[in-house]
Structures are given as structure tokens and as C-alpha cells.
Amino acid sequence: MRQNPNMSNSNNSFIKRCMNLQDHATCFFKLLCKPHIKEFLHMDKCCALIDKYILVGVFIYFLRAEFGVEDYSTRNFYIALYLCHEIYEEVNSLKFQIAKRCLGNCVRNRDCVKRFDEDRFYLLQRMNFHVIYDKSHCNLIFSRFPHVVWYRIRSDVHHGVIVDEDKICSACKWPVVSNLKLNKLK
Numbered sequence: 001m002r003q004n005p006n007m008s009n010s011n012n013s014f015i016k017r018c019m020n021l022q023d024h025a026t027c028f029f030k031l032l033c034k035p036h037i038k039e040f041l042h043m044d045k046c047c048a049l050i051d052k053y054i055l056v057g058v059f060i061y062f063l064r065a066e067f068g069v070e071d072y073s074t075r076n077f078y079i080a081l082y083l084c085h086e087i088y089e090e091v092n093s094l095k096f097q098i099a100k101r102c103l104g105n106c107v108r109n110r111d112c113v114k115r116f117d118e119d120r121f122y123l124l125q126r127m128n129f130h131v132i133y134d135k136s137h138c139n140l141i142f143s144r145f146p147h148v149v150w151y152r153i154r155s156d157v158h159h160g161v162i163v164d165e166d167k168i169c170s171a172c173k174w175p176v177v178s179n180l181k182l183n184k185l186k
């Protein structure tokens, strides 16, 4: 199997063993401050792409993959984010936005997409395909590592099942839920 150049191998297993949860959290919050990611978070006005539950999912995936310091990269962030969306969201246009953000102009290049898919699969393997997390996992991280990013609450217009991806939010331009009128009446 191809060794993923973007993720560390057993050579740094000693470093990985030395990382405690606090170290991982520090690496994660530092990663969120990188301009490429910070700008993406800022662009996502309604938290349609990255609300606190999706964001903490990325962190949980990083933990499960036993990432080392050098694995806390922007590319791995988008790969884990894409995976969270595959498991919990399944809105194609949002997944495409994540891939586009990660790959840039390469997003329509077959080889780039293939490498992205391989890296995604590699992450899955490192996590032993353990992709499910629930609210109790999220709340544990929220309480143990308080941070302003956990205030990312998704706007109601994006909260629910999105059937028609052409119905767009005027604030963020991402798709809105299809039963919006029903939600507003509640």
C-alpha cells in the first residue's frame, strides 16, 4: 500500500506516544489559526459547512488516527472534514466545496482527486474505520478543552435535511433545508 506522504509513519511513533490529549488539542487549535483554514471558517457565515459538531468530529478523527504534530496539516484537516461530511451530512455541493478548498484549481484534475481519495482512505485505515461519534464524545471534548470555536452554531436555515441543493441561502450561498417553512412555523 502506498505510504501517505502527508501523514507520519512509525518513525515518529515515539513522538506520538509522547503526545497527550492536551498536546493534541493545542495542535488542533493552532491548525485552526492557519490563514487558509481561518479564512474558510470565516467564509462559512452560517456554519453550514463547519458547525461545532462537524469541527469536533475532525478533531476526534485526528485523535483516532493517532496523528503526530506534523500530521496537523491543512490538507489533513480538509480530508477529515470531507469524511465527517460523508458520514453525517451527505450534501454533494458542500463536499465539493471542501474538496475545492483543499485542492484548489486541481479539483477537476483526475490525478489530484485520486490522490485525495487515497488519502481519505488512508485516514480511514488509520482510524480502523471507526467513523461514528456521538454527542457524548463531542460534549466531552467541549468541556475538557473550552475554546471559542465551539460556539459555531449552525443557522436554522441549514439545520435539517437538504433535498434541493439549488435552494441557496442569501447570507452564505450554501444550500438551505427543504422544509424551511415548516421549521419556521414550529
Ligand SMILES: [Zn+2]
Pocket: 045, 046, 048, 155, 157, 158, 169, 170, 171, 172, 173, 174
Ligand atoms: Zn446560510
